[in-house]
Amino acid sequence: MKINIRASYDSFRELRENNSYYIDKTDLIEEFLIDKFDKAVLFARPRRFGKTLTMTMLRDFLDIKQDSRHIFNGLKIMKNAEVVRDYMNKYPVIFISLKEIFAENFDQILENFRLAVSEICKGFDELLTSERIMDDDKNIITLLRNQTANTSNTIASIGLLSRLLKTHYNKPVFVIVDEYDVPMAKALDSPAYDKVRDMIEHMLSYVCKTNENVKGVILSGCLYTVKNSTYTGVNNIIPYTVLSPNFASAIGFTDENVRKLLEDAGLSDRYDTVSEWYDGYFFGREKMYCPWDVLLYVRSVLDGSYSEAMGPESYWVNTSSTNQNLIHGFLGKTDDVTENFEILLAGETIECPVNEHVPYHLIHESGENLWSALLETGYLSKAATEKARVYPLRIPNKEIQIVFRQEVWDYFKDKVDNKSVKELKNALWSEDADSAENAMNQLLEATLSFYHEYHEYSYHLILDGFFTGLGYMVDSERESGYGRTDLIIRDTARKSCLILELKHVKEEAEMENALKEAKSQIVRNKYESRLEYEGYTTRLQYGMVFWGKKCIIGKVTGN
Incomplete structure (x- = not known):
């Protein structure tokens, strides 16, 4: 049709x-x-x-x-x-x-x-x-x-x-x-x-x-x-609001609406892709999709502009710059908020009280107001349908994962020398751990001054932002092999990936032993097994250990 x-x-x-x-x-x-x-x-x-x-x-x-x-x-x-x-x-x-x-x-x-x-x-x-x-x-x-x-x-x-x-x-x-x-x-x-x-x-x-x-x-x-x-x-x-059961399905597409649209367009076989990328919202008790995204995706497939090699696009990210400061205003300022960002980017949920009434000028006064505003503006969705004072919140779909990562990068990019970011990238792909270590230490000197304390999730967020800004697909804390690897950096076009295991220590003297453990953990847990199954022919694995603004990096050379 x-x-x-x-x-x-x-x-x-x-x-x-x-x-x-x-x-x-x-x-x-x-x-x-x-x-x-x-x-x-x-x-x-x-x-x-x-x-x-x-x-x-x-x-x-x-x-x-x-x-x-x-x-x-x-x-x-x-x-x-x-x-x-x-x-x-x-x-x-x-x-x-x-x-x-x-x-x-x-x-x-x-x-x-x-x-x-x-x-x-x-x-x-x-x-x-x-x-x-x-x-x-x-x-x-x-x-x-x-x-x-x-x-x-x-x-x-x-x-x-x-x-x-x-x-x-x-x-x-x-x-x-x-x-x-x-x-x-x-x-x-x-x-x-x-x-x-x-x-x-x-x-x-x-x-x-x-x-x-x-x-x-x-x-x-x-x-x-x-x-x-x-x-x-x-x-x-x-x-x-998005928490109200009344009028929950009045604005936006329900799952039934999306299935009907795809059927009318002759694209019912693409339901799983649309669901993975564009649904994940719950308004009241209703599962909802963003109409803008779904319509543009369907139109791109129908008019031939869709690239099967590139996959679905993130349409929502280009529609407004108004909400960027919601995230930027908190990144690096409080440890609990920064940790929660990393948890969210890993595809997990955070438990937060939610306030339906959030004046713009009070958004940055508390974590509760921030999470409430991110929920109301579409960056987050509740993971449960029943109304409560405290909700499990998560990033709703793959598109918003990309939006989140892009805004983390936007926050960091003005604070670092882009030359050092590219040097880190080139060194890792070239299997040059020493050069990667030098570049990483320069970047830490520039970025960690924006944190009050140093935690493993701080380093996660920094690396996540860097590689997202360079155009890579980033998986954080993904199930792989027999355990969960910290970061997977994917170059989908070249079927290449970086597997990074991060450790944070409290004393400089602990760094070398921690690096041995990180590399051993990669091998022991067979982190590369799933990537091999997915067809990634180049799989480079590194352990990274952080102490304050210092980093040491070691490459895994064998299984």
């Missing part, structure tokens, strides 16, 4: 009118409006899970200025005649996206917000000619359209529009704010952050507080950041 995949569409109307492949998620409309309605809600999901498409779907269904029957034709929601009769194109809707509201300073951010408000107001010409609207209000609307309104009126503009639209149509308004937290995320390391946060919370407070002009407020974003605000209106928002 030939299917038309256009993954870049985030407008529901545009997607439907261009006959693009669509996984029917319209049952959310009934679930929200009838079964679980609340006056103000937040749908919090990681990026590229389809938040904007969901928000525009709700807009297009409700908007009184549209005729949307044809774009919903054949979809689940059309089977509910009552919902269609009472809600479809029956309410005024204010839709604003904040995803482009960022800049170098607050004045420019405010100007960008003014521009967004101006465009919204230009969509309501009827207010300027309405006999129900007072002249003073029309004058403010004109100022907002011209981007000449003062700051107070600009921030209060959505509240004003809701009042005027209620007056004009004699119906309460739905307010939809897409990507509400992007301005705060983008301003996190900027002096403008506090002003940006205040602006967003103040704007939302005008519509979320007790307001008879508003039927409902629907927000989308990555994090639930607005709570305990000085603006009491935003404290009324009900959050539906």
Whole structure:
């Protein structure tokens, strides 16, 4: 079956009118409006899970200025005649996206917000000619359209529009704010952050507080950041995060959705690959996939651009730089966090308390906040489906493993001489343990100053980052032979690999004996056996022993 995949569409109307492949998620409309309605809600999901498409779907269904029957034709929601009769194109809707509201300073951010408000107001010409609207209000609307309104009126503009639209149509308004937290995320390391946060919370407070002009407020974003605000209106928002059982499958692809997509594309035999690379998320109790990744993978196979030799790509990593500082802000600073990173990169789980409410400015105040933010933004997933205070967390899939490793490398690359990294790489592949040792010691001098204490996992993370940055596939603490080897560095194109066993000692005098033990352990546990089975013809094995900023390296020369 030939299917038309256009993954870049985030407008529901545009997607439907261009006959693009669509996984029917319209049952959310009934679930929200009838079964679980609340006056103000937040749908919090990681990026590229389809938040904007969901928000525009709700807009297009409700908007009184549209005729949307044809774009919903054949979809689940059309089977509910009552919902269609009472809600479809029956309410005024204010839709604003904040995803482009960022800049170098607050004045420019405010100007960008003014521009967004101006465009919204230009969509309501009827207010300027309405006999129900007072002249003073029309004058403010004109100022907002011209981007000449003062700051107070600009921030209060959505509240004003809701009042005027209620007056004009004699119906309460739905307010939809897409990507509400992007301005705060983008301003996190900027002096403008506090002003940006205040602006967003103040704007939302005008519509979320007790307001008879508003039927409902629907927000989308990555994090639930607005709570305990000085603006009491935003404290009324009900959050539906990745931990919430309600609406768990509303945004993103379920396993059933993915199987149906692959079947429709004639690619059912690729399910295991898609699952290995792109699933692993649990929202509420539902197993979920990132739609962006799955759609781009399927499209690449269908259009012939997919390389069987290279394998699946990591699409998610290139979609945003906003969340990089989540990881960078903690690497090397606290031993428990650094150790947990290494545990995660080894494919294992960590047990952590999780807080659904994490303001951006508090993310780096504790490990709990960091893990919570990484969970909410898609870097981690819970490994259990039941809601709890403490969750087992893990990296969800192979793609995010690569993302994690790449960001570890991004953290280290500005702190080291790339020439030394390449010298280490070349020496190991050339079986020159002495040169590798010299290069490693230079690198340790540069990197370990960023750690308070030295532990075996610190060295794991450094080497993991180095080789990921050079483009290799890295396996950490992988089951091999009769035991677990510390690091396997794979050159898949050349079918070559490095097997590294790491030891850390507390005294310099212990280093030589530890090196003998590392090399003996490699041979004794037959670490290379699985790699040989997988077809790796060149398998170079090294023991590495670390004491502070000193390293000694020895090559295993025989079995």
